[in-house]
Amino acid sequence: MDEKIVVSKEQKRISLLLVIAIWALMITNVLLMIFSNKRYLVLVPISIVLCCAALVLTLITMISTIKGYKKLNNKMRVVFSVVGLFVLCGLEISMCVTAVSEIYSRRNAENDAVLFIKDKYGIDAEADYIKSYTFSDGDKLTTVKMTADGKDFTVELLTNENALAKFADDYQLDEIKQAVFDEVSRVHPNGTLRDVGIYSSDFLGDRVIERYFDGTNLDEVMERQHGGVTVDFADTKFDLESPLFKKLDEWSIKPYFTSFDTTDHRDEFVASEKFGSVYDYDEHYAKYAHYITDRVAYEWSKAGEKGKVIHKDYEIKTNGEFDYIFRDIAENENGTENIEQFFAKYNESEKVSKPISKAYTRESYGSDFYYVYYPLEKLNGVPAENIGAAWLDNSTGVSNNRGVERASICGDYAVFALPYHADEFMIVDTTDTGGTDKEI
Helix, strand or coil: CCCCCCCCHHHHHHHHHHHHHHHHHHHHHHHHHHCCCHHHCCHHHHHHHHHHHHHHHHHHHHHHHHHCCCCHHHHHHHHHHHHHHHHHHHHHHHHHHHHHHHHHHHHHHHHHHHHHHHHHHCCCCEEEEEEEEECCCCCEEEEEEEEECCEEEEEEEEECCCCCEEEEECCCHHHHHHHHHHHHHHHCCCCEEEEEEEEECCCCCCCCECCCCCCCCHHHHHHHEEEEEEEEEECCCCCCCCHHHHHHHHCCEEEEEEEECCHHHHHHHHHHCCCCCHHHHHHHHHHHHHHEEEEEEEECCCCCCCCEEEECCCCCEECCCCEEECCCEEECCCCCHHHHHHHHHHCCCCCCCCECCCCEEECCCCCCCEEEEEEHHHHCCCCHHHEEEEEECCCCCHHHCEEEEECEEECCEEEEEECCCCCEEEEEECHHHCCCCCCC
């Protein structure tokens, strides 16, 4: 039988100090890993001191404890325990070193960004690290927030495994965007600018510029950029053979130009539709399809083909009761009964009891909205804000296969953007049902 192990008060105190030191070290390093920031730099020396203290205390505990044991197997137990403590401390040291390395890496990025801005623009700026991302090929992209003369902007630093650095920033982005718009305005004046998106070919699509713009070297600045420009016009015809479109092609800027029949309709559209992406181009402009006289857009490349700028128009179809686009629509042979009964069965608070139109079926299938244009003159006094398009989706469950789409008033039409999965619909008066615009 093993002799009884006697642990002195001194060993207990040392063990307690060891536990406290290790926990303090762990908490410190957790803070460093989570909140790694120059504001927490003061914790780094504290963490290093705790780490060293933990190692010293572990060594003292190991020696004093082994001396208190009488049997070899007990000694071996102690050795294994202490080795475990050393491993723990080693991990903590590794975490500490990683945190310190990250903090100083961030500080270096900030210093590099400050020097870059000073060299490029001759201005002094303050820097605050935002984030870093390392790609699968080893490239690292670091973003630093900058402030100079009350203006906020960002600098991006791109480094590879050879530590070669490239810098870009968005300090002059608005100025360069305006210069691109000015180029458009020289050919087609009086346009309303939606957006100029300028992205870097080397910085993974971010809106940053590498070269300094002096007001005369736009060709040079745009050499490694790409993007799009969206502008709304009135009573304008676009000539794709004009030097403007050739220049935009040289800059890899894709034009999205739309001309409305009148300035009033153009301004009404601009005031009503807010969007910031060319990918929403068709969806938003489609509501005013009746008033668009010309538009050009970039047609993305298909397999084996190069993308190009083309004229586009909306193929507006009609069935005598209303107009529509993007889908084929036919009168529902079953009439309005199916829609009325379905809403009456599942919606006590909003029954479809006042049809304004016949019931219709969407014939073609797709992944986008389709649009219905109902003339306001056919409402016969019904307030436009009280009409809706009650629709059913016959392919999904009861809980989400119906809704009432509210109208957008666009000129002389109540326009309904119906979801692609709406199989049946009819225009209804919701005056007596509260006129709610919620989906049901």
